[in-house]
Amino acid sequence: MYSYEELESGVIQAGVCTGCGACISACPLYYIQLIDGMPRRPKKRAACKNCGTCFNSCYKVKGESYGDNTGRYLRAVSAKWDHGTQCQDGGIVTAILRYAYEMKLIDGAVLTCRDNNSWMPVPCVAKSADDFDASSKTKFGVSPVLMDLRPAVVEHGLNKLCVVGTPCHIQSLRHLQRSNADVSSAVALTIGLFCSGNLEYRHIAERIHTLGIRPEDVEKLAVSNGRFIIKAGDRSESIPLSEIKSWVPGHCSFCRDYTGELADISIGSEGSPEGWSTVIIRTEKGEEIFSGLEKSTAVSVSGIGSAELERLKRASEAKRNSQNSYVI
Ligand code: SF4
Ligand code: SF4
Ligand code: SF4
Structure with missing residues (x-):
């Protein structure tokens, strides 16, 4: 049976984990925690029941489903x-x-x-x-x-x-x-x-800091017309998305x-x-x-x-x- 080890190697370490949090909720024993933004099973290896619930809860394992274009709608x-x-x-x-x-x-x-x-x-x-x-x-x-x-x-x-x-x-x-x-x-x-x-938040926080804006003064973050916008009081800073692809x-x-x-x-x-x-x-x-x-x-x-x-x-x-x- 596949278990946490396979989830860790096949999804988390493979870089496809979206951090959705489902496996954390799925473990009935609360053994999986969010550590550094990723689901981890810390110090519980021996206690883990190897039940496979976390592995089976991951949509990245079982595949996503899509419709055409924007999907079905009324x-x-x-x-x-x-x-x-x-x-x-x-x-x-x-x-x-x-x-x-x-x-x-x-x-x-x-x-x-x-x-x-x-x-x-x-x-x-x-x-x-x-x-x-x-x-x-x-x-x-x-x-x-x-x-x-x-x-x-x-x-x-x-x-x-x-x-x-x-x-x-x-x-x-x-x-x-x-x-x-x-x-x-x-x-x-x-x-x-x-x-x-x-966009990864740590990059946004760094840029807000570099711009000399206090985080508590930021009123709005948005993406519009190919630019990332930071609004704080009278200031409106915009960064082309092409410049922040690495975020x-x-x-x-x-x-x-x-x-x-x-x-x-x-x-x-x-x-x-x-x-x-x-x-x-x-x-x-x-x-x-x-x-x-x-x-x-x-x-x-x-x-x-x-x-x-x-x-x-x-x-x-x-x-x-x-x-x-x-x-x-
Ligand atoms: S593109 Fe959006 S919906 Fe897709 S994994 Fe990234 S955050 Fe989630
Ligand atoms: S107890 Fe089951 S759901 Fe929880 S970490 Fe172990 S294998 Fe995953
Ligand atoms: S369910 Fe899968 S994609 Fe979601 S946080 Fe857990 S490992 Fe990552």
């Missing part, structure tokens, strides 16, 4: 939350979380928060509207969101969770559900965030999902005007929640032009075709 719109002035790109993720929570369709969420005053991304469990608001705004850096799945269920007692993450998190979560991993049945909704590639983690070169094809709802800025988000509603569950939110009149919604949709499909296709493949 409809796609542009939207913004009318009360989301403090949020980024329309605040639609926060609006959906707040609505689903209010309607008791979810009882919490696992997503990415900021570490204290910095912009370092850390996974967190959100259990209130205030928590959802606090987790808004785009963060860059590897965030092992799924490592908080087990604590959300076992320690916080949640059983109708929303998982918000990049396509790698959603691919991984769907693999957990297909494998009937115990904690995965507590997930009621998934929101996938468009992602063409991540992209190596594992992103194996990823072929741009829009979060397996999510209930996918959200990103591509295809919509500044201040709005593109929302791809993919499943009945996603439709139920988004159409409920629309009726609540808390959001403005408009159609997406065929040219914008075509651009989104081309971006998805480009990512699909340009990446490496890896089979363990």
